[in-house]
Amino acid sequence: MAPIEGIFVPNIVPYDAQGRVNEDELRRIIRWLVAKGVTGFYPNGSMGEFIRLSYEERKRVLKIVVEAAAGKPILAGAAEPNVDLVLEMCRYCADLGCRAVSITGPYYYKLTQESIEQYFREVAAKSPIDIVVYNIPVFANEISVPVLKRLALDCPRIVGTKDTSKDMCRFQQTLMEIKPQRPDFSVLIGWEELLCTAMFMGADGGTLSSGGVAPEVVMKLYNEARAGWWQEARQTQFKLLELFSLMVGAPNFPEGFRQGYELRGFKVGHARFPLSDREEGLLAEMRAKLACVVVDCGFVEAAGECHRPGEGGRQVPVNRADIENLVREVMGKMLVQRK
């Protein structure tokens, strides 16, 4: 099979008024993203609140995503809580025709690197489907680069890694330590602030939450980077930063990203964790700001919620354009000697 590359969208799970998975809206989101040209999907990840779904719900979500994805490759979260359940989920994913599963380091308990290595070896030995090792130290046990390297060199089923550590020394080491000996091993970035940088270093793509809210921007950046159009890529990265920093800075991830989906026209409801009244207010404020950034990206769906201060709600692209010009000018100077 071909190496995994491109942009995989870690989709959220929309809920209905009763808090159940809103299957129709999930299908609508997936189909919309297919039309936007994203590479594939990443269900049952942190963005999809896998840990707050029941086991049955996770299976159901996965099935819906696969069906709606119309053949696009699926990288399915399978970080179940013990080896037997992980393998059961691996088999389920294989049966559905997923491209691979993604497995985080174990969470809750703090485990030794040795045990973590042993865990991945056992899963890899028995899995009927390719595996991506997912390093997300903020939520789950880190998987060290030496462990990852041994897994990559010893286990054919382990075909790549996704990294959300934001540690670019680690990212570079991963590329340098593994790629020369296993060139088909995929290295994906999981943090969109660093997509351009990661592509520059040699990444194969990413799984990026913003890709579900602004697939146009993320795919543009990915394609510019693939083409080696670094100056353009950096400017697109800059645009993405604004979007991302608002969504990721909102209270209780992944609540902020859910607001982004709403602004693109989907009914997704709240995440499965309560907010205080004050945080509801903060979220509403963020949403109002985000609406204008979304509009500035050219997505008019959000225009109704973008009210610029002192303008009686009128849009002021002129002002915005001025800022963009200034930024372009400065960035141009920064890049001038580097073609």
Added chain:
Amino acid sequence: MAPIEGIFVPNIVPYDAQGRVNEDELRRIIRWLVAKGVTGFYPNGSMGEFIRLSYEERKRVLKIVVEAAAGKPILAGAAEPNVDLVLEMCRYCADLGCRAVSITGPYYYKLTQESIEQYFREVAAKSPIDIVVYNIPVFANEISVPVLKRLALDCPRIVGTKDTSKDMCRFQQTLMEIKPQRPDFSVLIGWEELLCTAMFMGADGGTLSSGGVAPEVVMKLYNEARAGWWQEARQTQFKLLELFSLMVGAPNFPEGFRQGYELRGFKVGHARFPLSDREEGLLAEMRAKLACVVVDCGFVEAAGECHRPGEGGRQVPVNRADIENLVREVMGKMLVQRK
């Protein structure tokens, strides 16, 4: 209902050769502990690998513990992954007649203190059973003292806290901030190195893993502390330290404690997470040392596994007693001015 006090044992889950819950052995452990006089039980906690069981297994384990406990109070772990499932488990526990549920801060995601407060408020408003708020920051989001205090003062269903932070400034603040305004609020310690100290500060008891391996020692310490016999309590604490430090220092908690149960004559099998070969060796080494410490505590079950170096396997209590005498002498000096 009376405040929660005493020693609750966070029991492990024994597995059979196929990795299934060994129900008979679980019953046998519980009955043995009942006979040893422990106050109650704490199923589905970290020691019981709640997170590595399926939802159905957790329910089954709880049912068995309740039945075998012969009326002893049950503090049941109910840290399910979303509010609906937490409440479902609360109802299940209430129906079984548990004394209370214990709920950790949410795990995996990093959440704000505000959201965590809101989460406990929602659960407390709807729960049919009393709740103990469990702070275990090494595994799950911390619950700050100000949040805990507001919950204690506002929510009648929240009747106590268990603390495994090892932070005795926090423990003292918890007692000082809450007890004067709500004297029936129970404050339990979750780390046996600090049981004597916590009791001295005013704790109502603890949930202590060693209590399942050496209930005689833990209950002795608890009773000495309750009686204000501090000099004796400190010496018992000292004895407990040796036991505990070996078990907690073994690779991949709670594997070390499981070895302790084996040495007391139970067949519990490995935890539900693999060890490397080297770690299996470390565990065997630890078990050999633990066997001698268990024997020194007076529990002859472990004698067959205690082989002292240079003694052809013969027991040498003399040597041990010398050490104890020295310790007693020094501790006596340390305490002499303090009655």
Added chain:
Amino acid sequence: MAPIEGIFVPNIVPYDAQGRVNEDELRRIIRWLVAKGVTGFYPNGSMGEFIRLSYEERKRVLKIVVEAAAGKPILAGAAEPNVDLVLEMCRYCADLGCRAVSITGPYYYKLTQESIEQYFREVAAKSPIDIVVYNIPVFANEISVPVLKRLALDCPRIVGTKDTSKDMCRFQQTLMEIKPQRPDFSVLIGWEELLCTAMFMGADGGTLSSGGVAPEVVMKLYNEARAGWWQEARQTQFKLLELFSLMVGAPNFPEGFRQGYELRGFKVGHARFPLSDREEGLLAEMRAKLACVVVDCGFVEAAGECHRPGEGGRQVPVNRADIENLVREVMGKMLVQRK
């Protein structure tokens, strides 16, 4: 020489309007504390901003403290930045007749435990004066318990440790690991929230910043603990908590403690580090609250700055007494079974 025990006050350095060391006021503070009965002094520690003084200023401060202390034992900070300078300061302290020097782990660089051990061994081999190893991990490299134990058993010059880690597992291990083999080794606590607890565990005393602001309270607590009057000691500890938490919670340690000295009637000026305007305001607010707590401790010097809300500035000890009674009642209940 006798083991080090008792309460050593880590004094601040008062500055005049030009920012120079105010030598007269420093003498006045030391003499006042001598009269209050503190055991000894601890100049050139964190409280004394040793790192913000020049080398010459540190020597000068030390000389003044020794002269004003009228024979009370001096434990002098000597955490100079390299071995040669540490030894030079050790000689200086020995010449002045100090009881011992206190040396923190190295700061700034992160060093291995092995190098840190080697560092203390070299200093201990050449020092003409006894050494207390000072563990303060929030500011300087931690010194692990195994390293400390080896130093204690191998180096006669190393006669004690001061611990400001707030980690009572560590504190207990230090006592348990070292005292049985070297009973004259002094173990001092450096965090007043835990003074009562540390004494209960077997500490030999402490170096406590509050001791400079409220020597009456700290010495009362120390003496109660020495006498084994635990119920009284805990109530005194409770009183100390209020004082301490206000001072330690103020912006930019040790600024809060300096306000405490001012309220006791000394002119100490600001610490040698700027505050923002907003922080100056926070500090003033804290000082106003602290004044009332100081008055409630019975120190009338602060009465002029204590204005209770809604009382037109009149003092309301009645209200305060009610709270104290309630606290006493609840604490009595907490302690009833423990004599």
Added chain:
Amino acid sequence: MAPIEGIFVPNIVPYDAQGRVNEDELRRIIRWLVAKGVTGFYPNGSMGEFIRLSYEERKRVLKIVVEAAAGKPILAGAAEPNVDLVLEMCRYCADLGCRAVSITGPYYYKLTQESIEQYFREVAAKSPIDIVVYNIPVFANEISVPVLKRLALDCPRIVGTKDTSKDMCRFQQTLMEIKPQRPDFSVLIGWEELLCTAMFMGADGGTLSSGGVAPEVVMKLYNEARAGWWQEARQTQFKLLELFSLMVGAPNFPEGFRQGYELRGFKVGHARFPLSDREEGLLAEMRAKLACVVVDCGFVEAAGECHRPGEGGRQVPVNRADIENLVREVMGKMLVQRK
């Protein structure tokens, strides 16, 4: 004055057998680096053990570097322990004709961002020389991006920043937040693993310890990056990684880099902090490996210490070349679509 850009070498301080600064060898190093074409020098930084020198030694080192640098710009560490001493050092640097001073966040105490901002504002208001704000959170208080931005926009004397956090999200934010509004503000990287990446992002250069050991490699990388020759730059970065990781991984930074200087033919002696015997051994092992990497970079000075296993000490460039070819091939594939 022109913005600060290029590669500034944070030089070490050589010591003689008595542990005194070896002034002749320091001059020899500086002159050699001038001849190698480095942009400028960075004395009295972490590499130069500023904190282990006396105040007088720091001044002396600086004077020697300035004199030997033959007009190359000097960025002088001035992280003295209080505002008055910082300003005294600023004046000294100005008198010597340095280009700017570099000031870290305060160390030892943990301070609020507000106080840190106030500290830099006070220094900037009174300094007679330009200031670079140095963020090195592993050793000193972090300076947040919002604080840095306000300082950059408000204080003309603050002309740049050096960042050694390894956090490339932060680095990118620094560029994006400050450059558009103050294009002449210099942003330097302080970690050579990320030099290529930082230049790609828009950095103005770096202060890189490896630049003192392998100025040829670091200047090659810098010049390739400046020219926009990214494929070459990445390969040079790869070469630098080997050198750097050995030196930075040795016990007790900056000991490893000192070995590098020795291999280039300088007599620098040990750093001013002891090593254990075992660590001395580790260092010798590292030095033997480093010698071969240095030889592979084309620097024959180290040939005498490079003994390849199984080769009787003979050099085997063939084997090495094979590896390089493989790496080049793989990297070529990684980069093929990106020109």
